[in-house]
Amino acid sequence: MHPVRRAVITGLGLVSPLGIGIEATLQALGRGECAAHEISVFDASGFPQPCGGEVRAFNACDVFPAPKAIKLTDRAARFAVAAAKEALMDSGWTDGSTSRDDLGVVLGSSGSDLGFPQLGHALRGLAPTQIEDIPVFADRVLNGVNPLWLLVNLPNMASAHVAIQLGAKGPNSTIMSDWGAGLQAIGEAYEWIRAGDVDAVLAGAADSGLMPMAYAAFEQAGLFSTAPPYVPGEGAAVLLLEEEAAARSRGAAIRGEVVGYASTVTLTAHGGLRTDALASTWRNAVDEAGWCADDVATVAIATPPTGHPNEVLRRTFANAFGTDAPWLRWLTFEPWLGHAGAAAATIDLALAIASPTSPDRRGLLCSAVSLSGHAVTVAARPVNARSDVH
């Protein structure tokens, strides 16, 4: 029987609208700051909800040694490289200390607007019927869109740029399960380590909802009409997960451990919502962790505003585990950061792991529910003392 391989968290990296880095973000949250303001990345004044959680004071030149590489990146890719770099530094994995030949990367993304402003400029003046005329469309795009456009806008480029900039030559993948993608990436990294495929993985998500097409989609979905209205955001959170023995052999401090992972689809065949779906991911993640309901101290959840207020979540937990769980703390950082799409839940997880107010050594369930119907849950165990793990 093979020994069980454990996936410990040895590094955390974060880019948020309240700060570049975990500590900067925690300090801003501690001061009660809120990132939701009128955004500047594009003119959103025509939308009923023009605010968002925008990452400001971020200089990509601080992250990319060769500035020329920046033209091949979008905002999400730049955030991803910054967060991954911080995670490696946080883990003590400095240049030359340990080979990165087998270091894996798996990031989640909810997609891209495919460089809509550039496409729109190339197609300007065309009537809708002309856009559907393939030769006309192709001529405009081939002659009016920079050939590098595709490299910038493919959603898997964030994982690629992290690997290129950090020299991570191990397995590389991108998950695109909408707002559940970040947690799913962490879950997949956990599975890679447990299966013995890799000893170290940079896992998380980078995303930006601050795009004209995204705002149009949010408005069309009615998210700007809810009370309170949905506040799009952006950012990145990357965790360094390592096989426990490998992490200890290089002297890494353990920040926590991923102990369970489950996902499902929350929609019925007819598009209705399965109210038991989220609960099933909680039960499965708790079972995999070897926990019971009493071991769950905190539930962090990133969820669309159309459902799942806290009272509904509490009832769902009670139905799932047969206990009201009065000790449970419900956690989300979205009211202060905005909702960073695929990165929202991973930001919640990273901040929960790093927060000096993490209550105890009992576990944390971190969940994401997406508009596309995905529900993903990761069970993690934070440690308060950096040298302590159970």
Add this chain to the structure above:
Amino acid sequence: MTANPDGPRVESTTLRSRVLAIVGEALAVSSDRLVLHASLIDDLGAESIDFIDIMFRLEQDFNIQIAEEALWNGAFEKTDQASIDASAARLRERMPEFPWDRLPTPLTKRDLPRLITVQTIVDYLEGRGVAGGAGS
């Protein structure tokens, strides 16, 4: 190559400035490194993907179409060895500041991309009739 009847007639100093700006943006290099005789590859770190980017920017800025082989050949219209030798000799006179000693002798077609400088791009555009009047 014929002059572009629809393209703008651009004064030489402006043409040089615009090409410098395009190359500087595409390669993200500071203005102190942007000299007319700097090799895009050897001095400014250009890679093949950057040439595609520069070519697009030139096409958009000057409203012209550039054939890909024309870009890679720089200011060399013909690439048989005799033509390369003759063109290289003319280029040596025109760009004495260029570090010719770092290139092999004789030059081959494979070495031509290393000769692409801001000046060779300006020369190419002037040859296309983008610049007004004689070269500077």
